[in-house]
Amino acid sequence: MNVNHPSLSFEVFPPNTAAGTANIKETLDRLQALNPNFISVTCSNNKSNIEETTLKLAGYINNTLKVPAIAHLPAAYLNTQQVTRILTELDSLHIHQLLALRGDIIPEVPRKDDFKYASDLIRFVHAQKPGFKISGACYPEIHPESPDLVSDIRYLKQKVDAGCNQLITQLFFDNDRFFTFKENCALAGIKVPIIAGIMPITNRKQALRLIKTTSAHLPKKFLAIFDKYEHDPASLRTAGLAYAVDQIVDLITRGAAGIHLYTMNHAETAINIQNTIGSLFNSSAQLNN
Numbered sequence: 263m264n265v266n267h268p269s270l271s272f273e274v275f276p277p278n279t280a281a282g283t284a285n286i287k288e289t290l291d292r293l294q295a296l297n298p299n300f301i302s303v304t305c306s307n308n309k310s311n312i313e314e315t316t317l318k319l320a321g322y323i324n325n326t327l328k329v330p331a332i333a334h335l336p337a338a339y340l341n342t343q344q345v346t347r348i349l350t351e352l353d354s355l356h357i358h359q360l361l362a363l364r365g366d367i368i369p370e371v372p373r374k375d376d377f378k379y380a381s382d383l384i385r386f387v388h389a390q391k392p393g394f395k396i397s398g399a400c401y402p403e404i405h406p407e408s409p410d411l412v413s414d415i416r417y418l419k420q421k422v423d424a425g426c427n428q429l430i431t432q433l434f435f436d437n438d439r440f441f442t443f444k445e446n447c448a449l450a451g452i453k454v455p456i457i458a459g460i461m462p463i464t465n466r467k468q469a470l471r472l473i474k475t476t477s478a479h480l481p482k483k484f485l486a487i488f489d490k491y492e493h494d495p496a497s498l499r500t501a502g503l504a505y506a507v508d509q510i511v512d513l514i515t516r517g518a519a520g521i522h523l524y525t526m527n528h529a530e531t532a533i534n535i536q537n538t539i540g541s542l543f544n545s546s547a548q549l550n551n
C-alpha cells in the first residue's frame with residue numbers, strides 16, 4: 263500500500279551570544295545530516311539588521327548546506343520599501359520561501375502602518391514575487407489576541423486566500439486540539455497543508471518556563487512526567503523525548519501534513535527523534551546510511 267509520508271523540518275534562531283554563534287554551525291551540520299525538507303530561521307521584529315541575522319543564516323543553510331531555507335519575516339515594524347529590499351535580498355540568495363508574519367506587538371515601539379496583519383504582507387509578497395512559496399502561522403488553540411474561534415479561523419482563511427501556500431502551527435501538546443483545529447479549517451475551506459509545530463521538552467528549565475508562560479493546554483500525562491522526574495534530569499529527558507515521539511507518531515498516523523521541530527538550536531533531540539521514527543517521514547528526510 264502506498265502511504266503518504268509527512269515532511270520533517272526544523273526551526274532555528276540567529277544566535278545572539280558568542281557561545282551561540284560558536285555552536286550554530288555544528289548544530290546546522292548535524293541537522294543537515296538528517297535531510298530535513300526545510301530549515302526555517304526566526305526573525306526578531308525588534309531588529310533592524312535582518313540582513314545580518316536571519317537572512318545571513320538562511321543564506322548559509324540554503325547555499326552552503328544546500329538545505330531549503332525558509333526565512334521568517336515579521337512585518338509590523340517594517341514598511342513596503344524595507345520589505346521590498348528584503349525580498350530582493352532573498353532573491354539574490356536564491357531563497358524563494360518565507361514565513362510571513364505580523365509579529366508580536368511591542369507596546370512601547372510605534373508600529374508602521376503598511377502591514378497591519380500577516381495577510382497584508384502575504385498579499386504584498388504574492389504580488390511582488392509570485393514565484394515565492396509563502397507560509398503563514400496558525401494557532402490550534404487560537405491566537406491569544408483573538409476574541410473567539412470563529413474570527414480566528416475567518417482571518418486565517420483571509421491569510422490563505424491572500425496567497426499563503428502552507429501553515430505552520432504554534433507549539434501544542436494536546437493532539438486532539440490540533441485535529442479539532444484541522445477540522446475547523448477544513449469546514450472553513452482552508453485546504454493548504456498544515457504542519458504541526460512540536461517542541462520536545464527535555465529539561466527542567468525548559469519545562470518550568472513553559473508551565474509558567476504558555477497558553478497551550480498541558481495534558482495530565484505531560485504534567486505527570488514533570489512531577490515525577492523534575493529532579494532527575496536523565497529520566498526527564500528520556501520521558502520528555504518519549505512524549506514527543508508518541509505525540510509525533512499519533513500526528514503522523516492521523517494525517518498531519520508534516521512535523522516542524524522547534525530545536526532551540528540543539529540538534530540532539532532531532533537526532534534522537536530521527537533515529538527512532540525517521541522512516542515515518544518522506545524520503546528526503548531519511549538518513550543516508
Ligand code: FAD
Pocket residue numbers: 303304305306307334335336361362363364365366367378379380381399400401405406407408413414417418420421430431432433459
Ligand atoms: P496575524 O495573522 O496578523 O494575526 C494576529 C492577530 O490578528 C490574530 O489574533 C488574528 O486573528 C487577528 N487578525 C488577523 N487578521 C485580522 C483582520 N483582518 N482584522 C482583525 N483581526 C485580524 N514572531 C516573531 O516575531 N518572529 C518569528 O520568527 C516568529 N516565528 C513564528 C513561527 C510560527 C510557526 C508561529 C506560529 C509564530 C511565530 N511568531 C514569530 C509569533 C507571531 O509573530 C505572533 O504569534 C504574532 O502575535 C502574530 O503573528 P501572525 O503572523 O500570526 O499575525
